[in-house]
Amino acid sequence: MTLVNIGASNPLIDGRQSQRAMMVRRGVQILLNEMRHAVLPELALANGRRADLISLSPKGEIWIIEIKTSIEDFRTDKKWPDYRDFSDRFLFATHAEVPLEIFPQECGLLVSDGYGAHLIREAPETKLSPATRKSVTLAFARTSAQRLLAAEWATGRSFEDMG
Numbered sequence: 034m035t036l037v038n039i040g041a042s043n044p045l046i047d048g049r050q051s052q053r054a055m056m057v058r059r060g061v062q063i064l065l066n067e068m069r070h071a072v073l074p075e076l077a078l079a080n081g082r083r084a085d086l087i088s089l090s091p092k093g094e095i096w097i098i099e100i101k102t103s104i105e106d107f108r109t110d111k112k113w114p115d116y117r118d119f120s121d122r123f124l125f126a127t128h129a130e131v132p133l134e135i136f137p138q139e140c141g142l143l144v145s146d147g148y149g150a151h152l153i154r155e156a157p158e159t160k161l162s163p164a165t166r167k168s169v170t171l172a173f174a175r176t177s178a179q180r181l182l183a184a185e186w187a188t189g190r191s192f193e194d195m196g
Contacts, residue, residue, distance in 0.1 A: 053102040053128065054085075060145030061086060061098055061126045064152070070096070076176055078119050079168060082112060086126070087173060094121040095161060095169055098143065101127050107135055119169050122156035 058074060065072045070088035077083050086098040097120035101107040107125075117123050124141030127133070133153060136142050141156025161169070185191055 051102060054100050056147035057100050057102060057126050057128050057145040057150075058086060060147045060150040061100075061143055063148065064143070064145075064150040065096075065098075067149075071173075071177075073173055073177055076172060078116070078172070080115055080118070082115050084116060084119070087120070087169075089170070089173060093166075094158075095166065095173075096120055096122045096124060096141075096156070098124045098126050101125055101131065101136075103131060104135055107131075117159065119161070119165065121158055121161055123159075124156045126150065 062072050062074075065086075065088050069091045072086060072088045074086050075083055076087045084097045085100040088096045088098070090096065097116045099110075099113050099116060101110070113123075113125075122141060124143055125136045126143040126145055127136070128145055133142060133144070138154075139157060140154075141152070142154040143150045144153055145151075
């Protein structure tokens, strides 16, 4: 599903994302959609972190994808291990100009060109506890519903009419 811009105060694009990060995100969203995942960008987690992308697989697995657009971006970010407590699988996503060997072997890896992405390395599975799974799934559902309603209000059209 195409991401809907919901206006100047769009929480999905808050000025912190570079054009390159948005390109990587778009390609990863296309791949995950093709894999039948439900995908949501910029989801706030219970620990105060915000996942670049989070997805629900057809089997109900929760994946978190952290986007990195340069060596410096990866090396200065020390918060990425915090996402593992909220996902069954954790992956990095980047583009072809970033050397892939900088990413930890114990994490999944995606490379995006903006028109799609390739799964370079599968992420190991670390099953969430039932309580954490419920909490993350509810946050995913509530945030999705709130964004859908905001998009309807911003456009003045219901999504049934756009179908």
